[in-house]
Amino acid sequence: MATDSFELLAPVWTHLTEIVPERAEGIYIYDSDGTRYADFTSGIGVTNTGHCHPRVVEAVKRQAETMLHGQVNIVVPRSTLELAAALNDITPPSINRFFFSNSGAEAIEGAVKLAKHATGRQNVIVFQGSFHGRTAQTMAMTTAKTVYRVGYQPLPGGVVTAPFPYHYYMRMSEDEAVDYCLREFDTLLKSVTAPDETAAVVIEPVLGEGGYVPAPDRFIRELKARCEQHGILFIADEVQSGFGRTGKMFAYQHAGIVPDIIVMAKGLGSGLPISAIAASEVLMSKWRTGTHGGTYGGNGFAAAAAVATVQVMRDENLADNARVMGDRLLRGLRDIQQRCPVIGDVRGRGLMVATEFTSNGEPDADIAKATLSACIDRKLLLLTCGTFGNVIRWIPPLIVNEAQIDEALATFEDALSSVAH
Numbered sequence: 001m002a003t004d005s006f007e008l009l010a011p012v013w014t015h016l017t018e019i020v021p022e023r024a025e026g027i028y029i030y031d032s033d034g035t036r037y038a039d040f041t042s043g044i045g046v047t048n049t050g051h052c053h054p055r056v057v058e059a060v061k062r063q064a065e066t067m068l069h070g071q072v073n074i075v076v077p078r079s080t081l082e083l084a085a086a087l088n089d090i091t092p093p094s095i096n097r098f099f100f101s102n103s104g105a106e107a108i109e110g111a112v113k114l115a116k117h118a119t120g121r122q123n124v125i126v127f128q129g130s131f132h133g134r135t136a137q138t139m140a141m142t143t144a145k146t147v148y149r150v151g152y153q154p155l156p157g158g159v160v161t162a163p164f165p166y167h168y169y170m171r172m173s174e175d176e177a178v179d180y181c182l183r184e185f186d187t188l189l190k191s192v193t194a195p196d197e198t199a200a201v202v203i204e205p206v207l208g209e210g211g212y213v214p215a216p217d218r219f220i221r222e223l224k225a226r227c228e229q230h231g232i233l234f235i236a237d238e239v240q241s242g243f244g245r246t247g248k249m250f251a252y253q254h255a256g257i258v259p260d261i262i263v264m265a266k267g268l269g270s271g272l273p274i275s276a277i278a279a280s281e282v283l284m285s286k287w288r289t290g291t292h293g294g295t296y297g298g299n300g301f302a303a304a305a306a307v308a309t310v311q312v313m314r315d316e317n318l319a320d321n322a323r324v325m326g327d328r329l330l331r332g333l334r335d336i337q338q339r340c341p342v343i344g345d346v347r348g349r350g351l352m353v354a355t356e357f358t359s360n361g362e363p364d365a366d367i368a369k370a371t372l373s374a375c376i377d378r379k380l381l382l383l384t385c386g387t388f389g390n391v392i393r394w395i396p397p398l399i400v401n402e403a404q405i406d407e408a409l410a411t412f413e414d415a416l417s418s419v420a421h
């Protein structure tokens with residue numbers, strides 16, 4: 001019945017598999033035949049606490065029995081207030097006001113609206129390879145792949161793209177790429193968008209859809225310094241890199257900076273749709289009351305899941321586990337790379353790890369796709385990313401253990417050997 005109904009779904013959705021899960025627990029998804037899949041996609045970076053973490057499930061059940069929906073303009077659910085307090089605890093002292101919405105794109109778009117009101121400026125700078133969402137504004141801010149924009153252009157203006165220091169792609173050393181990108185950034189401020197017309201810089205501290213490329217710490221620090229010098233707001237898009245994913249609660253922390261605005265989603269709700277915009281009281285007070293909102297943003301149901309998520313992350317030290325397991329995964333992949341030269345690069349931070357496939361120095365999407373498909377045949381779910389589709393990304397739930405990492409590595413090598421000759 002369920003599978004027969006596939007044709008009723010709009011074909012605009014792509015599907016990695018046709019699995020209709022019966023249930024999911026920890027890092028595993030089970031289908032109706034009881035077949036077990038190791039989920040190294042985490043539903044695209046969402047189920048950081050693992051599928052159906054008992055404390056998150058319990059919080060959702062409790063909230064469901066109490067009140068399913070309390071619209072925040074009308075009543076303020078207790079769990080929404082608890083979530084603001086929980087996020088206040090895990091963000092820097094200067095970040096002390098929180099706005100909630102439902103998806104990453106919605107929150108990024110809201111953050112741009114906040115930046116425009118707070119600065120009175122109109123433009124934003126994004127980076128090559130960025131992915132910020134699928135609404136009109138966030139599509140305009142997305143340059144990871146043409147498929148995200150094709151047939152929808154022209155898109156809203158006022159978006160300027162700067163190069164991202166993806167040094168492997170640029171065939172430069174990391175330092176050379178950072179210097180080049182900073183120089184180009186300075187040139188953009190002289191040639192395309194003057195500082196007094198530039199509201200914000202929006203950056204993924206680890207480029208996500210664009211290829212799982214960590215921004216070097218020096219780049220983030222020097223970019224932040226330029227923002228401070230010119231009164232441009234620094235917005236960290238932590239939608240995919242946040243909530244322990246990179247071995248710290250937020251990926252910007254690796255560079256030792258404090259953003260003006262932090263955007264969160266995905267891992268925040270462990271699967272319930274919720275996103276957040278976090279900024280200082282001073283900034284948020286410039287966002288004119290009533291000029292932004294939404295029916296579901298800040299609803300108590302998703303907020304209850306998010307409060308439990310933050311507690312689980314802290315109590316179970318999931319960011320630490322991401323760092324330790326991420327190092328193990330990187331070591332294992334680099335070991336496989338020695339035997340499989342078609343893996344051109346292995347990189348990542350915490351459990352946000354990439355294997356980039358190249359043949360004769362050029363992107364090889366075919367081998368990435370074939371390997372992915374061979375992994376799925378072996379019950380290991382992974383995703384690709386990157387402008388050329390030649391990167392396999394590793395994003396398991398942060399509760400993953402050593403044995404599960406080792407098993408996934410063995411499966412991956414077996415799958416790769418079956419397709420690479």
Ligand SMILES: Cc1ncc(COP(=O)(O)O)c(C=O)c1O
Pocket residue numbers: 044102103104105106108131132133134204208209237238239240241265266
């Ligand atoms: C870095 C980043 N920003 C924004 C988004 C958009 O989030 P959503 O799909 O929840 O709208 C995504 C989604 O993949 C993302 O990875």
